[in-house]
Amino acid sequence: MPARPRTRSEKTTLSLDAIVAATLALVDELGCEAVSMRRVSQAVQTGPASLYVYVPDRGALMALALDLAVAGVRLPTDSDGDWRARLELLVDRSVTALAAHNDIATVGMAGALPGPHSLRITEEVLRLLRTGGIGDAACAWAADLIGQYIASSALEEREKAEEAFAARLDTLYRSLPTGRYPTIHALAPLLTSGDGATRGAWKLRVLIDGLLAGA
Amino acid sequence: MPARPRTRSEKTTLSLDAIVAATLALVDELGCEAVSMRRVSQAVQTGPASLYVYVPDRGALMALALDLAVAGVRLPTDSDGDWRARLELLVDRSVTALAAHNDIATVGMAGALPGPHSLRITEEVLRLLRTGGIGDAACAWAADLIGQYIASSALEEREKAEEAFAARLDTLYRSLPTGRYPTIHALAPLLTSGDGATRGAWKLRVLIDGLLAGA
DNA sequence: ACCTGAACACCGTTCAAGT
DNA sequence: ACCTGAACACCGTTCAAGT
Numbered sequence: 264m265p266a267r268p269r270t271r272s273e274k275t276t277l278s279l280d281a282i283v284a285a286t287l288a289l290v291d292e293l294g295c296e297a298v299s300m301r302r303v304s305q306a307v308q309t310g311p312a313s314l315y316v317y318v319p320d321r322g323a324l325m326a327l328a329l330d331l332a333v334a335g336v337r338l339p340t341d342s343d344g345d346w347r348a349r350l351e352l353l354v355d356r357s358v359t360a361l362a363a364h365n366d367i368a369t370v371g372m373a374g375a376l377p378g379p380h381s382l383r384i385t386e387e388v389l390r391l392l393r394t395g396g397i398g399d400a401a402c403a404w405a406a407d408l409i410g411q412y413i414a415s416s417a418l419e420e421r422e423k424a425e426e427a428f429a430a431r432l433d434t435l436y437r438s439l440p441t442g443r444y445p446t447i448h449a450l451a452p453l454l455t456s457g458d459g460a461t462r463g464a465w466k467l468r469v470l471i472d473g474l475l476a477g478a
Numbered sequence: 479m480p481a482r483p484r485t486r487s488e489k490t491t492l493s494l495d496a497i498v499a500a501t502l503a504l505v506d507e508l509g510c511e512a513v514s515m516r517r518v519s520q521a522v523q524t525g526p527a528s529l530y531v532y533v534p535d536r537g538a539l540m541a542l543a544l545d546l547a548v549a550g551v552r553l554p555t556d557s558d559g560d561w562r563a564r565l566e567l568l569v570d571r572s573v574t575a576l577a578a579h580n581d582i583a584t585v586g587m588a589g590a591l592p593g594p595h596s597l598r599i600t601e602e603v604l605r606l607l608r609t610g611g612i613g614d615a616a617c618a619w620a621a622d623l624i625g626q627y628i629a630s631s632a633l634e635e636r637e638k639a640e641e642a643f644a645a646r647l648d649t650l651y652r653s654l655p656t657g658r659y660p661t662i663h664a665l666a667p668l669l670t671s672g673d674g675a676t677r678g679a680w681k682l683r684v685l686i687d688g689l690l691a692g693a
Numbered sequence: 694a695c696c697t698g699a700a701c702a703c704c705g706t707t708c709a710a711g712t
Numbered sequence: 713a714c715c716t717g718a719a720c721a722c723c724g725t726t727c728a729a730g731t
Contacts, residue, residue, distance in 0.1 A: 277715090300705060311705075312716050321705065372587060372633055374643060376650055382659060389661040403668035408681045411634070415626035418587055428589055435591055444597060446604040453618035466623045473688025492696090515724060526724075527697050536724065 279317045279327075281307055287328040287364060294423070295325065295366050322375065329370040330378025336360050338387050346394040351467055353391070354413060357384055358463060361417030368417040385410070397474060405474050412470060420459030429455045494532045494542075496522055502543040502579060509638070510540065510581050537590065544585040545593025551575050553602050561609040566682055568606070569628060572599055573678060576632030583632040586625075600625070612689060620689050627685060635674030644670045 285306040289298045300321055304311040318324045336356045339349035361368045371377075377385065388409055392402040419425070436451040447454070457465075500521040504513045515536055519526040533539045551571045554564035576583045586592075592600065603624055607617040634640070651666040662669070672680075 299703085301703080310716055310718095312707080312718090315706075316715070366588075369584070369587065372584065372630070373581075374633075374639070376646060382654065382662065386659045386662050389665060393661065399665055400668050400671070403665050403671065404677055404680055405684070406669070407634075407677065408684065411630035412626070415587070415630055418589075419622075419626070424589070431591060439597065444601045446608065447597065447601050450604060450614055450618050453615050454621070456615070456618065462619055462622065465619055469620070469623065469688035469692055470685065471688070472691035473684035473686070476687035476691050477684055514722085516722080525697055525699095527699090527726080530725075531696070 277307060277309060277313065277317070282314060282317055283324065283327045283331050286324055287331050287367070290325075290328055290367050291363075291365050293365075295369055298325070300324075322373075325367075325370045325373075326375035326378060328364075329367050329375060330380045332364040332367050333357060333360050333384065334380040336380070336384060338383075346391045347471060350388065350391045350395075350471065351464070353384065353387060354409060354467055355460075355463065357413045358416045358420060361413065362420040362422065362459070365421055365423055366418060368414045368421075371414045392474075395475075401474065401477070408470065412467065416459075416463050416466070420463060425459060492522060492524060492528065492532070497529060497532055498539065498542045498546050501539055502546050502582070505540075505543055505582050506578075506580050508580075510584055513540075515539075537588075540582075540585045540588075541590035541593060543579075544582050544590060545595045547579040547582045548572060548575050548599065549595040551595070551599060553598075561606045562686060565603065565606045565610075565686070566679070568599065568602060569624060569682055570675075570678065572628050573631045573635060576628065577635040577637065577674070580636055580638055581633060583629045583636075586629045607689075610690075616689065616692070623685065627682065631674075631678050631681070635678060640674060 282303060286298060286303050289302055289306060293302075300311045300314055303324070304314055314324070318327070336353070339352045343349045343352055371381075385406060388406050389402055392405055393399070397405060433451065433455045436447055436454055439447055441448050497518065501513060501518050504517055504521060508517075515526045515529055518539070519529055529539070533542070551568070554567045558564045558567055586596075600621060603621050604617055607620055608614075612620060648666065648670045651662055651669055654662055656663045
């Protein structure tokens, strides 16, 4: 076989998709804070300056990675039940998708504008709430509340260090002076009990119950 | 008058309190991301290495600043009404305190352990929920949910750039293709309507209604 | 004993220069 | 036209050396 006359060896052509995918993979591995433009550029085999051809700055790149994290979320279908069952399923899938990518949800709370995949989920949340007969203004605010819930819960449920954090919290609670913190002390076993999914389902139920109570 | 024989000129003695206060002031001014150990050390007139005598690392310093941000929150008293009114007041005060310090709430979501002032608020939230006759397990999970709500809302309501962000969101929503995002398009005016406080009060009401519905 | 200068191994971003 | 080396102005953290 003839020697291949490539100039760039194994190097894949640079593209926005490749850069964003590499970014998300690094977030999975190292967490958002440790993902630098330089590390991303290494992962796609260039220098840091080359990334700026595709992306205006680090924040925009992280926002793209956030949107990619949520790209695979499937919207519930008719066979998934009534509007409420479908809403709970959609929210749960969104939390799971984000939690699977370490602390990528922090990007959303940092004030990035939502990308197309996030918007697709927001659109469906709003549509389901309306199907449920919630008033328009309440839909708008409820979608906001649900968005907050998704981001917070994704952070709480993320795979890396969830149980480790719970254990540190538990130790803290038990070490607290009984005099100043009697209730925390009394409820300490409950405060860190249950896995993320169970707590999440409970919280989401509370949230929707509250919505319906006010309607 | 005699020449003062000071060696260190105007320099205040270094102390943990001074360092934490300087850190929070810089967060107010620049935002968490831009607050570096070097800038803090400048503000207290030393070199960066000196901070490590008082604090193990940047994360711990930010956690102390977070706790300081919430140190001034007054607990509601008997004259503030029943448990629910008092809970709503306490949560509102906590959100306001955090929102007054730029994006300091991000530190909480980044997984810092709660400091004594945060714990004092958690203790009172739990106590009030119990007073309301909520079951112990529900109290524990509800306190968690309320904590998430406080941090998220503080970020949403922070003074810097709240209205600017709402305007950017509004522009985005209106620019969306009607075909793919009909509901967002239809509700666009409502999605960014209302000031932070109004939305916050509404959300908190929903949350507690939901708690009571499930009890 | 307490403090810190200087160094190490990093950052994000820009821009002149190269192909 | 597209890409990037090299530089600029920063980082967090450590530790040997000073007082």
